[in-house]
Amino acid sequence: MMIFLVAFTKYLIPLIIQLLVVLGFVFTTVAASQYLGPKRKTAGKLESFESGLDAVGNARVPFSVKYFLAAILFVLFDVEIIFLYPWAVNFKELGWQGFVEMLMFIVFFTLGFFYVLKKGALKWDD
Amino acid sequence: MSAIITLSVLGILVLYLGIFNFKKVLLPVILLGLTVAFVLLATNTGNVLAADMHMLVFDAPARAFGCLLILITAGVFCLTPGNMEYATKFRQDVFGLMIFSLIGGIMMISYGNLITLFLGIETLSIPLYVMVGSKRSDLKSNEAAMKYFLLGAFATGFLLLGIALIYGATGSFDFRVIAEQCLTLQGNVSSWFEIGVLLLLIGLSFKVSAAPFHFWAPDVYDGAPTIVTTYMSTVVKIAGFGALVRFTRGGFPDMHVFGQFTFILAILTMTIGNFVATQQKSIKRMLAYSSIAHAGYMLIAIHCSTNASLVNIFIYAFAYSLASLVMFGVFMAIADKYELADIDSFNGLSKKNPLVAICAAIALLSMAGIPITAGFFGKYYIFASAIDSNYFLIVIIAMLNSLVSLYYYLKLIIAMFFKEGSNDVSEKIPALHYFVIFGCTALNILIGLYPNNLMMLF
Numbered sequence: 001m002m003i004f005l006v007a008f009t010k011y012l013i014p015l016i017i018q019l020l021v022v023l024g025f026v027f028t029t030v031a032a033s034q035y036l037g038p039k040r041k042t043a044g045k046l047e048s049f050e051s052g053l054d055a056v057g058n059a060r061v062p063f064s065v066k067y068f069l070a071a072i073l074f075v076l077f078d079v080e081i082i083f084l085y086p087w088a089v090n091f092k093e094l095g096w097q098g099f100v101e102m103l104m105f106i107v108f109f110t111l112g113f114f115y116v117l118k119k120g121a122l123k124w125d126d
Numbered sequence: 127m128s129a130i131i132t133l134s135v136l137g138i139l140v141l142y143l144g145i146f147n148f149k150k151v152l153l154p155v156i157l158l159g160l161t162v163a164f165v166l167l168a169t170n171t172g173n174v175l176a177a178d179m180h181m182l183v184f185d186a187p188a189r190a191f192g193c194l195l196i197l198i199t200a201g202v203f204c205l206t207p208g209n210m211e212y213a214t215k216f217r218q219d220v221f222g223l224m225i226f227s228l229i230g231g232i233m234m235i236s237y238g239n240l241i242t243l244f245l246g247i248e249t250l251s252i253p254l255y256v257m258v259g260s261k262r263s264d265l266k267s268n269e270a271a272m273k274y275f276l277l278g279a280f281a282t283g284f285l286l287l288g289i290a291l292i293y294g295a296t297g298s299f300d301f302r303v304i305a306e307q308c309l310t311l312q313g314n315v316s317s318w319f320e321i322g323v324l325l326l327l328i329g330l331s332f333k334v335s336a337a338p339f340h341f342w343a344p345d346v347y348d349g350a351p352t353i354v355t356t357y358m359s360t361v362v363k364i365a366g367f368g369a370l371v372r373f374t375r376g377g378f379p380d381m382h383v384f385g386q387f388t389f390i391l392a393i394l395t396m397t398i399g400n401f402v403a404t405q406q407k408s409i410k411r412m413l414a415y416s417s418i419a420h421a422g423y424m425l426i427a428i429h430c431s432t433n434a435s436l437v438n439i440f441i442y443a444f445a446y447s448l449a450s451l452v453m454f455g456v457f458m459a460i461a462d463k464y465e466l467a468d469i470d471s472f473n474g475l476s477k478k479n480p481l482v483a484i485c486a487a488i489a490l491l492s493m494a495g496i497p498i499t500a501g502f503f504g505k506y507y508i509f510a511s512a513i514d515s516n517y518f519l520i521v522i523i524a525m526l527n528s529l530v531s532l533y534y535y536l537k538l539i540i541a542m543f544f545k546e547g548s549n550d551v552s553e554k555i556p557a558l559h560y561f562v563i564f565g566c567t568a569l570n571i572l573i574g575l576y577p578n579n580l581m582m583l584f
Contacts, residue, residue, distance in 0.1 A: 111138060118145040 069121055080109055127182060129167035129192065130229055132159065137225040144218020152218060156203055156225070164196045167232075180238045180300055187436045188236035190583040191368040194444055195231045198360045199224065201451045201566065204558045205458060206353055220260050223253035224357060231361055235368030240289045240299040240326075243369060247285065247333065250365060251278050254358065258350040270349025277332070277342045285329025291322030327384055330373070334366035334421050337394035347414035352462045355410060356454040359417045360447035367424050371439050374431050388429040392520060396422030396527040404534045408467045409457055412534060413450070416493060419531060420446050423508060426520055430512040437584045438507045444580065445492055445500030445573060448566045452489035455563045456482055459555045472538055474547020482555070483542045485567040490535040492570050495528050500573035507577075 048055050087094065087102050094101075116122065136159035143152055170184050184192070202224070230249030237243040255278065259271025293299055295318040296307045308315060328339065335343040347355045374384070399419030406412035420442075427438045459482070461471035476483040492501030505528065509521050573580060 108138075111142075115141055115145065 066124065073116060073121065077109075077113065127184070128170065129163040129196075130182075130232055132163045132166055133225055133229045133232070136160075136163070137222045137229070140218055140225060141222040144222070149218070152221060153203065153206070156221060157200060159225075160196050160200045160203070164193055164200075167192045167196065180302060181242045182233065182236045183238035184236050186584050187372070187440070188368075190440055191235040191364065191443075192232045194440070194447075195228060195235065195361055195364055195368075198364065198447045198451065199228050199357070201562050202353065202357045202360065204562045205356060205451070205455050207556045207558055220257055220354075223257050227251075227253040227257070227357075228361065231365035231368075234365045235372065237369070237372065238301050240292065240301070240304075243373075244285065244289060246365075246369070247329075248282065250362065251282070251333075254278075254354075254362065257354045257357070258346055260354065261351045264349075266349040267351065268349075270346040273342055273349075274346045281329050281332035281339065284325045284332070288322045288325030288327075288329060291318045291325065293322075295319035295322060323384060324387060326373070327370075327387060330366060330370050331391060334363055334370065334424075335418050336391050336421050336425060337398045337418070338391070340395065340398070340418050340421075343418055344411050344414040347417070348408065348410050352410065352454060352458050355414075356451065356458075359413065359454070360450050363417065363421065364443045364447060367421075367428075367439050367443055370428055371436055374428055375433075375435055385429065388425055389520065392422050392425035392429050393523055394422075395419070395425055396524055400527045400530040404530065406534070407469060409461065409469055409471070409538075410467060412469070412538075413453060413457075416531065416534070417446075417450070419527065420493070422527070423505060423524060426512055426517075426524055427508045429520065430515050430517045432511050432515055434507070434511045437581055438504075438511055440584070441500070441507055441573070441577065441580055442504035445504040445570065448570045448573075449489040449492040449499075449501060452485055452563050452566045452570075453493075455559060455566075456486045456489075459559055459563075469538060469541055470545075472541040473545040475542040478547060479555075482563060485563050486542060487539050488567050488570060490539055492574075494532045494535045498571065498574045500570045500577070503574060503577040 083105065084102075087098060090098070136156065139159070140152065140156060143149075143155060167184070167189055170189060203221070206221075227250050230246045230251070230253075233242055233246030234250060237246055255271055255275040258274050259267055261267035289299070292304065295316045296304045298304060298307075332339040332342075347359065350358065396419055399415050399417075399422055403412050403415035403419060406415060424439055424442050427435045427442070456475075460475065460479075461467065472486075475486070488499060492499035495501045495505040505524075509524065512521050
């Protein structure tokens with residue numbers, strides 16, 4: 001029982017104080033900006049922001065599943081390319097061993113890309 | 127290690143053979159590649175690449191389990207002709223995924239580090255999620271894939287949290303370091319460590335479909351294409367138990383924090399599996415529940431953790447997967463092709479194809495644990511070493527469970543031998559199919575006659 005009490009005062013009370021401060025800060029700032037800030041509603045301001053273009057139609061329309069495939073493939077290859085950066089930074093230190101390892105990585109990677117191409121995953125209209 | 131590299135190259139090769147339309151040579155290339163990997167793994171004595179990091183350790187049990195995995199996978203591949211029509215377009219994808227998944231299985235039974243254990247489980251599971259859903263037009267297959275994926279991801283969360291807690295308590299992922307810490311602390315391990323071990327066991331018991339975590343198994347086994355179900359109920363189960371027994375035996379020589387847990391798990395798994403299996407009408411679901419029950423028997427060996435646990439689980443897993451291969455092979459040959467799933471579809475098989483019926487009967491008797499089959503010795507060794515270490519209660523429950531299991535295995539045998547068949551479809555079974563059915567039956571009886579020979583592998 002004593003141990004719990006000690007643990008409570010030692011670890012939990014500072015945590016609870018911090019939690020209260022954090023929550024208090026968030027609510028205070030949001031409420032303050034709501035009440036103190038000026039409000040001027042114009043048609044242009046209330047419109048959803050679409051990179052400067054006027055929004056057309058509803059955002060919730062079905063669109064082709066091919067976009068998902070393209071997006072997934074993009075993410076996949078993009079993430080793999082990130083591995084090239086640390087290699088490029090440490091190019092001299094890693095030397096030939098690093099070069100061969102990276103070459104293997106890129107070969108596998110290219111094999112995958114070639115497979116995707118051959119499989120017709122990037123063919124847009126069929 | 128060389129076996130893993132061979133298999134990786136084989137997987138990529140299979141994908142490429144597929145897109146360049148060499149579909150005829152697909153199966154021979156796979157079987158050749160698996161043979162090469164088998165030989166490389168069986169003769170692997172020095173750990174060339176992984177030794178210094180202690181990431182993967184190919185010791186004798188790892189080699190035995192790995193060779194078993196490759197052998198059974200080859201058996202599954204031999205069953206594919208005639209059973210992959212649903213996926214003719216995506217055949218090489220499923221084949222490639224199966225090989226990649228096998229790599230994960232081999233990592234799971236040879237890990238020396240918790241990171242490689244996690245990596246192995248993920249490499250095994252992620253292709254499986256896709257394979258389960260590979261019957262793309264079938265709603266049940268999609269449902270199964272979704273269910274398996276969501277629950278599998280959840281279980282992986284438990285596993286990872288467990289690994290994180292073990293790391294937090296011991297400061298290492300390395301099995302040797304963890305074991306050393308356990309020895310020096312002599313039971314005074316921190317509670318984090320015990321919680322971590324428990325969570326890790328939960329994650330692994332999900333993979334082997336042990337009882338409170340088994341709810342995905344029947345639906346997934348039922349919904350997946352039967353060839354994938356065969357793979358899951360054999361290879362995935364062996365890999366899961368290989369990982370479990372390696373964890374309980376390899377890392378912590380004398381720790382019983384998980385005693386209570388595995389005790390409850392084993393009893394629940396056996397009882398639920400067997401009793402629910404008696405009520406099933408669909409063969410696939412019945413085999414799914416029976417595979418849950420078999421997981422329960424193998425959990426006894428995990429619970430009564432002795433030096434013999436490794437070899438006992440190996441023999442049991444070997445016997446069980448041989449019988450499973452035969453049963454799924456027969457089921458695919460005579461019922462699954464015609465979209466039949468009921469036990470009635472086995473009616474009168476002994477008249478139409480007596481040899482196959484006898485093989486199926488031997489496989490069922492082996493699953494039930496009747497002597498001169500491998501299944502008998504699988505059960506015998508597990509029960510005997512449990513009694514040696516004074517675990518009487520669990521053995522009694524297991525024996526009662528075996529009696530229950532006899533009921534639904536005999537139901538199938540009665541259907542085959544004593545009932546009149548109604549459908550007169552003339553079965554044309556591919557030669558490779560026969561090869562698997564007869565080969566596995568022969569091996570099954572051979573192990574039943576000379577069970578000691580398997581012990582020498584360890």
